[in-house]
Amino acid sequence: MKALLNIAVLSLTGALGLVLAWSILDLPASAVRLPEQVTAQLDMSGVAHPVTAVLLNFRGYDTLLEIAVLLLALLGMLALPRQASGSKPRPVPASPMLQTLARLLTPLMVLVAGYVLWAGAHRPGGAFQAGAVLAGAGVLLHLAGLLPAWATPGRALRAGLATGLLVFIAVAATLMTQGTLLQYPPGWAGALILVIEASLTLSLGLILAGLYLVLADSKVQA
């Protein structure tokens, strides 16, 4: 019975794969030329790197919704009942070597995050990558036993988690009074994007690190 089911599923998905491959090869060229449109409007976007321009200007509302989704996922994780671990012993005391390395690397990673954020305006980089580097630093610190896992985030941490979304919404709402949602006034675009990106980096770093640190807290009680 089980084997029969496996064969049925495999043949169905195999057929799906063939249909997908055929439609990819058969698809006519797109009538809309998006790269040209982006290049044509790039001067007005406030940044010189096309991907950042798309992320924070041309399709800024995608990024706005994305940071909201991330925050929602973390809230969902925090809302799950977890075993309280107030007196949880540290899992394994990390080696002094790892601790020293983590202490040396963390400032460097923060510096790299800052650079990647700044570089995003004119070359590959930006808030997402910078936030990921910050989160990596958080995970490293936790593994080295220097940063405790999150039981319940305190007030400052909560503010940090929400900053990105709140700043983005504030900018969007202010621009809404001027006309359209997230249509930056000419001349201000670069500065506004930098403000949004900086707050996004902070929040993304905290949220992404939180995704790990919240789970790390729910260790099995011995």
Added chain:
Amino acid sequence: MIFDLLLAAALLWSAVQALTTPDLFRAVVLFIVFGLLMALAWARLDAPDIALAEAAIGAGLSGALLLDAVGHLRQKRRERSP
């Protein structure tokens, strides 16, 4: 072109291995390998932004998350069968 074909084959191989290896820990490690190969593929597709994000998030952060989950699972099993 040859490199792209090899990379595509490596991607497919690591994905199949990650999905079928009996040992869960090995499966997660193979999934991290898959993430790193994806980062290479993004670099080949002229998408350095995605390559950066994939290397940091797809391979690094999700690897840490999944390995932590495997550790949790093993700890749970050890408690059950003393």
Added chain:
Amino acid sequence: MNAPLIYALTGAALFVFGVTGLMLQAHLLRKILAFNVMGSGIFLVLVGLAQRTGIPDPVPQAMVLTGIVVAIAATALALALARQLLDQSGEMRLPEEEAGKDKLDV
């Protein structure tokens, strides 16, 4: 046949692998792995197909960048839910899946 097209086809294959894994594997951690493979496949199709002409297209690249970050959030939430299930039922598979002989296979 150019390089982006190769990656688009690879993406379609990865999507199919992911769907197959999602349906055939009972263990929730494996389902999460399969789901991620599926997502990566979709990302490759999105970018590879848009860049068939050989010109890098920043629009799907930005979409995929957003997608990767959302995927990790979804993965983390799924892992949290799976752990919850493990803590409460002692198993990391859905109740309707037939119980395997090894309850907590690692």
